[in-house]
Amino acid sequence: MPIHHTAIVDPGAELAEDVDVRPYSIIGPQVKIDSGTIVGPHAVIDGDCQIGKNCVIYPFASVGHAPQDITYAGEHTKVIIGDNNIIREGVTIHRGTKKGGGLTKLGNNNLIMAYVHIAHDCILGNNIIMANVATLAGHVIIDDFAVVGGLVAVHQFVRIGTHAYIGGKTGINKDIPPYMLASGPKAKLFGPNVIGLRRKNFSEETIDALRRSFKIIFRSNLTLSEAFEKIEKEIPPTPEVKILVEFIQNSSRGITR
DSSP states (O other): OOBOTTOEEOTTOEEOTTOEEOTTOEEOTTOEEOTTOEEOTTOEEOSEEEEOTTOEEOTTOEEEEOOSOTTOOSOOOEEEEOSSOEEOTTOEEEOOOTTTTSEEEEOSSOEEOTTOEEOTTOEEOSSOEEOTTOEEOTTOEEOTTOEEOTTOEEOTTOEEOTTOEEOTTOEEOSBBOTTEEEETTTTEEEEEOHHHHHHTTOOHHHHHHHHHHHHHHHSSSOOHHHHHHHHHHHSOOOHHHHHHHHHHHHOSSOBOO
């Protein structure tokens, strides 16, 4: 286990034999780190924090510390981070809160760029990109393959759907539907994330179905129930359209329009 002599690793920490801990890093007693992960110089990992395989944690990242929640009173809460995540310089990822379920979680294959903040009780899926200085308030959910641009601010309890794309410097206070592109100081929807969907090899038929569904839901004078009925009658059934409709139906915070 290559641990630099200047690093401080608590004897209670559980590190796989090949975890690489670089100079001046600090790892607390409840931390567990799996095989192949690199902890860069001056990173600090503390609290009940579990990190998976083949992650790279860059200098000055802070992972697993107490949440910035004035009601937090030292309860036992966790951070769980999956495999193959890249956590860049200055990123902060905080533990959950008791009232929020006690867990902040990241899935696999995520790119978390410099100075991103992931607050307490956030749940991130897989293959997500968060660009520099994007900030999540507490209890945010981001689904697989979403892209969050630089300097984006996300209000607590917001959900961002799968394959959504958020442009830089966007403020988000309501849910962003899956497959959609949103941007603006106060987020507005601009239709399906066509370029991103093509890059992910979605068929033109699927993209067209999402485009037509978007127009029915957001650019007509129909109520949501009427829009969903029209989609069911006029749009060829695809899994993506079903996911879009169900996301909107299940939204508790409300949908960005």
